[in-house]
Amino acid sequence: MKSGFSSASPFRLPSWTIRLARRRQNPIMAARDRMRFVIQLALSNVTARTGGPFGAAVFESQTGRLIAVGVNVVEPTNCSLAHAEMVALANAHLALRHFDLGARGLPRLELVTSCEPCAMCYGAILWSGVRKVICGARAADALAIGFDEAPKPKNWMVELKKRKITVTRDRCRNEAIAVFRQYEQSGGRIYNTRN
Amino acid sequence: MKSGFSSASPFRLPSWTIRLARRRQNPIMAARDRMRFVIQLALSNVTARTGGPFGAAVFESQTGRLIAVGVNVVEPTNCSLAHAEMVALANAHLALRHFDLGARGLPRLELVTSCEPCAMCYGAILWSGVRKVICGARAADALAIGFDEAPKPKNWMVELKKRKITVTRDRCRNEAIAVFRQYEQSGGRIYNTRN
Numbered sequence: 254m255k256s257g258f259s260s261a262s263p264f265r266l267p268s269w270t271i272r273l274a275r276r277r278q279n280p281i282m283a284a285r286d287r288m289r290f291v292i293q294l295a296l297s298n299v300t301a302r303t304g305g306p307f308g309a310a311v312f313e314s315q316t317g318r319l320i321a322v323g324v325n326v327v328e329p330t331n332c333s334l335a336h337a338e339m340v341a342l343a344n345a346h347l348a349l350r351h352f353d354l355g356a357r358g359l360p361r362l363e364l365v366t367s368c369e370p371c372a373m374c375y376g377a378i379l380w381s382g383v384r385k386v387i388c389g390a391r392a393a394d395a396l397a398i399g400f401d402e403a404p405k406p407k408n409w410m411v412e413l414k415k416r417k418i419t420v421t422r423d424r425c426r427n428e429a430i431a432v433f434r435q436y437e438q439s440g441g442r443i444y445n446t447r448n
Numbered sequence: 449m450k451s452g453f454s455s456a457s458p459f460r461l462p463s464w465t466i467r468l469a470r471r472r473q474n475p476i477m478a479a480r481d482r483m484r485f486v487i488q489l490a491l492s493n494v495t496a497r498t499g500g501p502f503g504a505a506v507f508e509s510q511t512g513r514l515i516a517v518g519v520n521v522v523e524p525t526n527c528s529l530a531h532a533e534m535v536a537l538a539n540a541h542l543a544l545r546h547f548d549l550g551a552r553g554l555p556r557l558e559l560v561t562s563c564e565p566c567a568m569c570y571g572a573i574l575w576s577g578v579r580k581v582i583c584g585a586r587a588a589d590a591l592a593i594g595f596d597e598a599p600k601p602k603n604w605m606v607e608l609k610k611r612k613i614t615v616t617r618d619r620c621r622n623e624a625i626a627v628f629r630q631y632e633q634s635g636g637r638i639y640n641t642r643n
Contacts, residue, residue, distance in 0.1 A: 332541045333548065333575040334534060346527045352639060353528065372601075373571025379598040380528040380568060403574040404607050406567075406599045416596075444547060 267303035280317030306436035309337035311345040321345035355382030389429030399443035462498035475512030501631035504532035506540035516540035550577030584624030594638035
């Protein structure tokens with residue numbers, strides 16, 4: 254199985270991310286530790302000044318094997334689509350060489366994200382084939398520092414559940430929020446706000 | 449200004465698309481003709497068997513200049529995110545070298561899409577910076593051939609309007625639907641349906 258940690262991904266990752274992911278060869282078993290890993294990605298993205306305060310990763314649910322990582326690279330790639338979740342999903346597709354991460358024969362996969370998905374990433378999750386989503390901060394927490402997360406359907410978790418995708422929220426929420434605060438204090442840009 | 453019609457885009461376009469876009473040097477002034485251009489992209493994508501029955505493009509609203517094109521390349525790129533609208537937006541960012549297509553100093557841009565956006569593409573439009581969206585077929589028309597478009601917020605057009613993005617629907621709707629029928633008849637795959 255091809256590694257997803259290459260720079261040939263649709264969204265170019267900062268080189269530190271690729272190094273960090275390659276070093277992380279051991280499976281990560283506990284849900285809390287998976288979340289701490291993506292919060293670390295978000296924090297490193299802030300301190301390295303390589304994008305917004307968001308991190309995400311795709312794991313094999315059962316084995317804890319890391320399949321792909323993502324950080325928000327909207328500014329460095331000049332692409333508004335390059336949210337952490339989108340980057341992680343694109344890299345997972347690249348790693349598994351399949352347009353459906355829920356295809357028969359593939360292990361069950363989960364998306365761990367340091368922040369609840371925005372409207373775009375919610376839609377992307379529906380198409381992707383991941384079976385589970387685990388979120389750190391709430392969308393309201395991102396909104397609190399100024400990111401217009403844009404409305405998802407009110408019953409978005411129900412819609413995901415209908416398609417057999419479960420959602421867990423508030424995993425290490427405060428640690429994820431702390432990264433937002435650090436971004437704010439470091440003068441990070443709140444881009445593309447319209448309202 | 450760099451051309452967006454290169455194969456260095458985040459989502460790899462079929463080579464015929466790039467040739468077709470490069471040939472289209474004249475501005476396209478009428479909204480109907482812009483729509484017919486993206487429906488032609490969708491149709492060519494079906495007949496060339498290079499992806500799903502959807503096409504999109506970004507135009508300068510006032511001059512009719514073509515900035516970027518997209519077709520659905522989910523299957524050939526093995527990436528569930530590669531909807532026509534996403535590909536067109538990503539290529540527009542590449543062409544204009546800015547993460548905000550609504551940034552000061554840029555011309556007003558519009559997304560013309562052969563089908564109403566799905567939940568993901570709706571969210572992407574919010575972030576992108578385009579000021580106007582023109583849709584051919586309805587989401588219900590895509591659903592009718594089996595694509596699970598997934599629910600957007602019920603008031604999605606109002607949410608876009610709040611952010612100063614106007615939406616026009618049903619432009620050449622029947623011509624856009626005809627491409628869906630052709631896809632269906634040619635045995636095109638309805639991928640990643642979950643419900």
